[in-house]
Amino acid sequence: MSEHLKKSAFSLLFTTRTQIKIIYAELFQKANQLKLIESIENITSLVKSIWNF
Numbered sequence: 001m002s003e004h005l006k007k008s009a010f011s012l013l014f015t016t017r018t019q020i021k022i023i024y025a026e027l028f029q030k031a032n033q034l035k036l037i038e039s040i041e042n043i044t045s046l047v048k049s050i051w052n053f
Helices: 003-051
Strands: none
């Protein structure tokens, strides 16, 4: 394999790995936002049920 081809392959691999890490971080952030929204909804329904007691 030529040196240029090796460098290109390594560069592509590194770029792909970096993109996967970024995508994973974005998904993780979205999941945390959804958990927060779910928690707020749970608290809201709890407050409503206490209020209507």
